[in-house]
Structure formats: C-alpha cells, structure tokens
Amino acid sequence: MSTTLTPVLTANWDQPNSFTIDVYGEYAAAKKALGMDPDAVIQSVKDSGLRGRGGAGFPTGMKWGFIPQGDGKPHYLVVNADESEPGTCKDIPLMLANPHALVEGIIITSYAIRANHAFIYVRGEVLHVVRRLHAAVREAYEKGYLGTDIFGSGFDLELVVHSGAGAYICGEETALLDSLEGFRGQPRLKPPFPAVAGLYASPTVVNNVESIASVPSIIGNGADWFAGMGTEKSKGFGIFSLSGHVTRPGQYEAPLGITLRELLDMAGGVRAGHEIKFWTPGGSSTPIFTNEHLDVPLDFEGVGAKGSMLGTRALQIFDETTCVVRTVLRWTEFYAHESCGKCTPCREGTYWLKQVLKRLEKGQGTEEDLATITDIADNILGRSFCALGDGATSPIHSSVKYFRDEYLKHFEIGGCPFDPKKSTLWGEQ
Template sequence: MTTLTPILTKYWDRPDSFTRSAYEADGGYRALRTALGTPQDDIIQAVKDSGLRGRGGAGFPTGMKWGFIPQGDGKPHYLVVNADESEPGTCKDIPLMMANPHALVEGVIISSYAIRANFAVIYVRGEVLHVIRRLQQAVAEAYEAGYIGTDILGSGYDLELVVHSGAGAYICGEETALLDSLEGFRGQPRLKPPFPAVAGLYGGPTVINNVESIASVPSIVANGADWFASMGTEKSKGFGIFSLSGHVTRPGQYEAPLGITLRELLDMAGGIRAGHRLKFWTPGGSSTPIFTDEHLDVPLDFESVGAAGSMLGTRALQIFDETVCVVRAVLRWSEFYAHESCGKCTPCREGTYWYKQMLKRLEAGQGTEEDLETLLDLSDNILGRSFCALGDGATSPVTSSIKHFREEYIRHFETGACPFDEAASTVWAGEK
C-alpha cells in the first residue's frame, strides 16, 4: 500500500482552503442538503454501515454511539465535539480545523440533525487561539449562509452552534471532565454510569465525538457508506490522518486507509533522518505502549495494533532513533501525566507522582533492578483502578519500555549515570 487517500486533507495546500467560498467550490455543504432531506434514523444507520469508529483514540463505533441517544424522550439533545487535542504526539485535529474548518462545521450540522440535537458545542483547548478564531470565522460564515440558525435551508430544523474555549487541561480531553468544564465546574471525570448518552451536558442525552470523526461524516453522506467501508480493513474501516513526528525526514500528516504500516508511511516520509535508525515509536501517542523496529509491519488498525500489544489511539506516530534514551523519554512523559493528573482519585494522583520520582533516580543512574519491579507493581495498582483513562495511559510507556528495554534501564544504574548523555545532548537540548 503506497497510496494516500486525501479527503479531509485534500485542499490543505490551498491558501483560501479555510473559507466558505473555497469549501463550497469543492462541493462543500452539498452533503448537508442531502442529509436534511433524509430521515434522521437513515443517517445514523448509514454511519453505522460505514464502519466509522471514533478517531479520538478509543475507536468506539460512531453510529452505535449515536444510536444510544434515546428518542422521543422529550429532553433536549446535545452534540459536543471534543477538540481539546492534548495527547503528546497528537497533532491532527488542529491543522484540520485550521485548514478545513467547514468540513467540521458541516459535520456538526449533519450529526446534530441525525441525533435530533438543537444545540452543539465545539470545545477547543484554549492555548490554540488561532484555531479558535478560525473556527469562529467559519461558524459565522455558516450562520450567514443559513447553514446554521433557524429553519436551516427551509427544512424546519434549527441549530445553535457555539465554539467554546477550554482552559488548557489535559484531563478535559476525557469526555465527562469536558462536560463538567462546559458547565462551569472544575474539569474532573464523572462517575459512570450514567453515561453521557443518557445524562450528559446539563443532564440531557449527549453525543461526544472527536473532530476527525465528525469531519468525516459529510463525505459518508455524500459518497455513501459502502464507499467509506471500501477503505481500510474488515473491522477498521475507512481512512485516517496519521501524524508522523520526531526523527523522520518529512514529518507531517499522512491521510491513508487504516491498515497501512509504519514501514509504508516511512517510505513516503523519506525514512528515518539520515545516518540513523529506528529505535522505538508510539502508534497512538504517549499513552499507548511503545513499539520497536520489530513492529514496522504491524497493520495500523485497531485489531492488529491491539494484538501486537499496544493501541492505535490517535495515530500519533512519534519516531525516535538510536540517540534517544528510553528512560529519559519515559520520564518526560511521566512528568507530563503527573502534572496533568486532576488529583480526583488516589491511584492516578499518587501513582504518577511516584513514577516521576522513581524515574528521575533511574535516569540519573541511582536506581536498582528492584526498582523496576516496584515500577511494575505500581503500574498494576494504577491500571484499571483510576477514575478515567489518564491513569491507565500513564502506565503504558512505563510498562512497555521495561518490557522492550529492560537492559537499557539496567545500564543506567550499572554505569551510575545516563549512558546517552553525550549522544542526547543535541536531541534534548530544547528540553533542558
């Protein structure tokens, strides 16, 4: 497989790609007209038939999630787009919203219509002010054209769409913490059940989807479920944006069918930087167990990556060559999780703190092999015992790095220092 599938990224190179006029010239908002003339349940069924699975990391079937919304309950329904892209290594939603915001806006309108919601929110992390302004402009243009508001295109359907700026918390990428933040509370995960589909925003039935998931909906409506399902693999259908970063010749966004391999993506990206070789990489951001060069040919779909011992996640492929100290990389990730833990539950709050303390000593060459067993025992006490997936994600780089690079940990305390200090001085200069 060497062919990309530019759909969401097709016109990113156009200087005016973010404008409504450019989007309409390329067929934008035609799918909306089609959707408004289609029964809502048929749209939900089409999304189910397409096989679209959540592009935010969990991979839950999108149409099934929509189907959980109770109908005829007399309650207001809500659609919330999770644009709080915070996972280290993940960088696909922000360029999508910058270059093609109207694909997301059209997706929001169609999705809201399908689940019978009259109020929708795009929740964006507050640091990306340029993205917030770009989205606000796109929403204003959609209102001006009558795509949002009262009696949209004469269909009798009404929708209000708000762009909400978050306050920069990683935990608000967790859907229920995001809802608390939207309601004006401190962003912390809620106890489930009840799930958002039953009692979400303001206690009403709510669908929460990732940016890329919602932006993919117009193409499914326009081209049909079979068209989308024809790409990808049997159980992981469609296309996705793969984000290559780190020690790769041409880092960037590569939109391809699910099931492509890192070897194929690296071939298109010019390979590892000249004179170096692949050492380890993440298939879905820092909260997914790391892979090594032994996993170059693992199909990047939900099932294959899971069977190989990791998770596809957000398809954030962070590439590290042989100059990088695994212990130092895991320490940096662990420091991030310790900082971003909301502190609501003890396993995550205390566990990520002790990760940071222990890894600092190990990286400095002051640990013992017994500390590795303590780290694994600590991981067992975090995994599956935290309020949300932050704790589980924090264990992934620790346990997988010990699995694949135990000898490198041992070299640290055998030599009494990080053996990569000289080699890493250039690589990590910006971090020191």
C-alpha cells in the same frame, strides 16, 4: 487494501484560503442529509463502519443510536477538540485548514441525533484555531447553514465555540462536560453515560473532531465508498501524524491498515544516518513499539493484537540516539502534572512513578526499582476514574518489557549512557 494516500479531509489543505466557505463549497452533504430521515443518516454512518477517531475506536453510528428518542429532553452534540495527547497533531491542523468540514459534519450529526444545540470544545491555547473556528461558524450563519430552518427543512441548530483553559484531563469526555458546564474539569463516575445524562443531565453525544469531519464525505459519497477503504473491521481512512526523527514529518491521510514502514517510505524514512529505535502507534499513552513492529497493520485490531493501541495515530519516531528512560520520565512528568487529583491511584501513583524514574534516569537506582515502578503501574491500571491513569502506565510496562537492558545500563555506569558528559554509549566507557 490500497496503501496509497487517500486525501479527503486533507485534499484542499494546500489551496489558498482553504479555510473559507467559498473554497469549501455549499454544504451539499448537509443539504442531502437534511432531506433524509434522521434514523437513515444514523444507519448510513453505521453501514460505513466509521469508528471514533479520538482514540477509543467505538463505532460512531452505534454511539449516535444510544441517544434515547421521544424523552422530552433537549439533546446535545459536543465536539471534543481538546487535542492534548503528547505527540498528537491532527485535529488542530484539520480545524485550521478545513474547519467547514467539521461545521458541516456537526450539522449532519446534530440532525441525526435530534439536537438543536452543539458545542465545539477547543483548546484555549491554540488561539489561531479558535479564531478560525469562529470565522467558519460566522460564515455558516451568514449563508443560512446554521440558525433557523436550515435548507428549508425546518431544522434549527445553534453552534457555540467554547475555549477550554488548558487542562489535559478535559480531553476525557465527562471531564470536558463538567468544564463546559462551568465546573472544574474532573471525570464523572459512569454510569450514567453521556448518552443518557451528559451535558446539563441531558442526552449527549461527544465525538472527536476527525470523527465528525468524516461524516460529510460518508453522506456525500455513500457508506460503501467509505467502507471500501481500510480493513474488514477498521474501515475508512485516517490522518496519521508522523513526528520526531523522521525526514518529512507531517500529516499523512491513508487507509487504516497501512504500516509504519509504508508511511516512512512516503515520509523519506528516519533522518539520514540513523535507524528507528522505538515509536508510539497512538501517542504517549499507548504502549511503545520497536523496529520489530514496522509491518504491524495500523488498525484497531492489528495494533491491539501486538499489545498496544491505535489511539490517535500519533506516530512519534525515536532513533538510536534517544534514551528510553529519559523519554518515559518526560512523559510521566507530564501525566503527574496533568492528573486532576480526583482519584488516589492516579494522583499518588503518577507522582511516585516520577520520583522513582528520576532516580533511575540519574543512574542512582537499583534493579529492585524496576519491580517498584511496574508494581506501581499495576496498582494504577484499571483502578483510576478515567483513562489518564491507565495511559500513564503504558510507557512504563512497555519500556521495561523491550528495554530492560537499557534501564540496567544506567545502574552499571551511574548515569545515562546517552549523556555526552559520560562520553559513552553502549560498551564505550
């Protein structure tokens, strides 16, 4: 596997006006796809090995293949652009710098699943991105790439950009669909799955921005080209977001299977004079890793084998000056605030995790509280309607596993050992 960067989606980010259709090009991949049989397009994506880039890693072509054909119902494509996982920042810069890759991918995907209506559900807070998407869609309509009889193929497609209202839960696909229909965003009980009864109770494909934006390059260059990158089971490239205590934070597009050590080498390492303490491989809802995991292959299987998840490839880097307990508390406060309240394990569990962690962080807890938070997390895991509850337990379990001594240190000194007012770090009281 090559460990060099593979700029595909990010290739034109540094060009002036990269977001315009004149710089992007004439949608050659969409024109090629619309000359193929829709099932052949689906097969090409299957052969490429593309897996969902939104976190779950489900095979994209297989997901498209679940859509029933000849059912007499309208089909829909919904692009999940509600990027809201703490630490994740790949879809928003992608839509800002290269929105036409997404629009072209939507055309190809809609044709493959026989959908004549598509939606981009984007976070309403990122107004600059919303405006850029509207401009890109308008340009595509003006060129005749959207609307009726696209490329003379007889295929019609209407594309709508929809702004969400800022709820983290709407990143969950069924809550997103409820929100798109005008209801309060709350996860649905599955089955039925969206492929059977999704938007307006019709067959629907919900895919992440990066997943759809990767499709034009697969059609344009061939499935073998894409499958030639990455690892045996995690093929292709992806955008890795490095943030936190790193010299050059940013987006690094590389083959799946690259390691954090290699990415850090390209990013100038951890900030000068410091060393890595812990990090997240896929955002705050994935179990944390430590400096012992720098050489873990960043693919779905490699990360999973070490007890975490690749997720959104949001690599948050924390050095030795960071308090693990405080960090986990901040994440937990976020999850407690963003719980939709539909199911009891998540609604009550995240609240009580926050209360106990506050006590622990102040040094007012006991060792028994560690058993309490892990017990609460155990009662949330696998018992909530959606993955928000499961994600909230990941920092709890992994931080206690790797940094139990740091939790205990809070009790010993009656506060946070990283608090300047305590004038102490480990053993310096």
